[in-house]
Structure formats: structure tokens, C-alpha cells
Amino acid sequence: MLSEEDRTRLRLLADGTLYDDAMEFAREQKRVANDGQFGHQIQGLKEYAADWDRLTRFVNHQNDRIDREQLGAYRSFYRALREKLNGIGETAENEFVPKGLTKNETRELTSAYASRMGSAFIRHLAAEMLWQKEVVKNG
Amino acid sequence: MMDHKLRMRMLRQVALRADKFYEEAEALGKKAADGLKDDRRSQITRLESIANTALKTSDVFDFIKTRTARHEEWRRGKWGPQLLRFVTRDLKSARDAICSTVEGLESDSAEGIEVHLMLIREFVGQLAAHYEYACAFQEEGGDQ
Numbered sequence: 001m002l003s004e005e006d007r008t009r010l011r012l013l014a015d016g017t018l019y020d021d022a023m024e025f026a027r028e029q030k031r032v033a034n035d036g037q038f039g040h041q042i043q044g045l046k047e048y049a050a051d052w053d054r055l056t057r058f059v060n061h062q063n064d065r066i067d068r069e070q071l072g073a074y075r076s077f078y079r080a081l082r083e084k085l086n087g088i089g090e091t092a093e094n095e096f097v098p099k100g101l102t103k104n105e106t107r108e109l110t111s112a113y114a115s116r117m118g119s120a121f122i123r124h125l126a127a128e129m130l131w132q133k134e135v136v137k138n139g
Numbered sequence: 140m141m142d143h144k145l146r147m148r149m150l151r152q153v154a155l156r157a158d159k160f161y162e163e164a165e166a167l168g169k170k171a172a173d174g175l176k177d178d179r180r181s182q183i184t185r186l187e188s189i190a191n192t193a194l195k196t197s198d199v200f201d202f203i204k205t206r207t208a209r210h211e212e213w214r215r216g217k218w219g220p221q222l223l224r225f226v227t228r229d230l231k232s233a234r235d236a237i238c239s240t241v242e243g244l245e246s247d248s249a250e251g252i253e254v255h256l257m258l259i260r261e262f263v264g265q266l267a268a269h270y271e272y273a274c275a276f277q278e279e280g281g282d283q
Contacts, residue, residue, distance in 0.1 A: 014197055134214075135207055
């Protein structure tokens with residue numbers, strides 16, 4: 001159960017750093033929005049976003065598919081996204097998880113906080129990339 | 140928990156700013172009526188619902204972006220993009236102005252988020268009213 005203070009900190013992150021980071025990420029990766037598979041990829045990310053473990057497994061799996069050259073157009077996108085999610089995981093552990101816990105406790109708590117942060121980032125990213133594709137690009 | 144006096148000062152400032160939204164809300168309400176017509180009233184109802192229940196301003200921004208991207212009637216007359224610009228820029232500036240006016244309020248704080256959300260709710264409420272009014276005149280076929 002999250003404390004009120006943690007909920008507030010997560011809201012501030014979602015509205016601040018995570019939103020700004022998602023905007024920047026979308027600008028840097030806007031090329032993939034033109035790909036025919038884009039809608040499916042974004043939908044997949046949104047489906048897994050609420051569960052940190054599933055989200056990271058999905059992104060790692062997509063990175064493996066890139067290496068097998070099945071998702072070439074997304075090379076930059078999924079590599080950058082894996083890096084971003086790693087950063088979110090580190091922030092979750094460093095900023096929210098108390099020191100001195102067991103490995104399992106640390107992993108569980110990190111997962112709980114990272115899940116909320118990752119979910120917010122993916123929602124912002126999906127909305128912005130859709131916006132860029134359908135509104136900005138098409139005028 | 141916010142101090143009662145601070146909350147009252149915040150509410151007063153939001154109300155004062157909201158009075159200045161009328162023309163923008165009227166213009167956007169008319170555009171929304173032109174874009175959505177009156178058979179898409181549920182879109183405005185959904186917008187109000189999101190604004191009134193959101194705990195983060197980014198929830199409202201993401202909703203507007205997604206609706207505008209997916210529904211051509213949100214892009215007709217560019218009212219969807221104009222709405223997004225107003226809530227992300229103009230109301231953010233209004234939030235900053237309120238927070239600099241009221242001692243004890245910081246833009247980058249939970250209270251700052253609350254101020255921004257209050258401004259969004261006020262604006263969306265006014266937009267919805269102007270949308271309904273514009274639709275009523277469209278139905279009657281008369282001039283406003």
C-alpha cells in the first residue's frame with residue numbers, strides 16, 4: 001500500500017519529468033509512427049504498461065526480434081525504450097525503496113513503484129506519438 | 140493537508156481567473172459544436188468526466204491528444220488542438236500566476252497540480268455550456 005506522500009511524489013513525476021521525457025522520446029522516435037505496424041506496437045505497450053514485469057519482458061522480447069531482423073524499423077525505438085525503462089527502474093529503487101531490505105523485498109517494491117512510473121510514461125508516449133502522427137503531421 | 144485560509148485564497152484566485160475564460164470558452168464551444176454537432180454530445184460529457192475526476196493534469200492532456208488523433212470531428216475547425224494548447228499553455232501560465240500571487244503555493248507541487256486541475260475543470264465546464272448553447276441554436280437554425 002503506497003503512502004500519501006509517495007502517491008503525491010508519483011503524481012508530480014507523472015505530470016513533470018515523465019511527461020517531459022515522453023514528449024522528448026516521441027520527438028526523437030517519430031520516424032516509427034509512419035510504419036504500418038505502429039498502431040499494433042503502441043497497443044501492445046499500452047496493454048503491458050500496468051505490469052512492470054510484463055512490460056519489461058515485452059520490451060526485451062521486442063529487442064530480441066530486432067536482433068533477428070524482424071522489427072528492423074523499430075531498432076532505435078525499442079533500444080531507446082529499454083534504456084528508458086532501465087532508468088525508470090533505477091529511479092524507482094533509488095528514490096522510493098528503503099535501504100536494508102532483502103533482495104526479494106527490494107525487487108517487489110521496485111516493481112510496484114516502477115510499474116506506476118512506467119505506466120505513466122507509456123501512456124504519455126502513446127498519446128504524443130498518436131498526436132504527432134495524426135494531428136501534427138497531417139496538419 | 141492544506142491550510143484552510145490558503146485553500147480559500149487559492150479558490151478565490153481560480154474563480155477570478157475563470158471569469159476571464161468566457162470568450163475563449165465561447166469560441167471553442169462553438170467550434171466544438173461545429174465539429175461534433177449535437178449527436179456527439181457524449182464526447183463533451185466524457186471530456187468533462189475526465190477533467191472532473193483526473194488526479195493529474197497529464198491525464199487530461201493525454202485524453203485530448205488521443206481523442207483528437209482518433210476522431211476527425213475533434214480536428215474539424217482545429218478545436219481539439221486549440222483546446223490542448225489552451226489547457227497546456229494558457230492555463231499553465233494562469234497556474235503559475237496564481238502560485239506566485241498566493242504565498243505558500245508552489246507551481247511544482249501537489250497544490251500546483253490542484254490549481255491547474257481546478258482551472259481546467261472551470262474551463263471545460265464553460266466550454267461544455269457554450270457547446271450546448273451553440274448546438275441548441277444549430278437545431279433551431281437561428282442566429283445567436
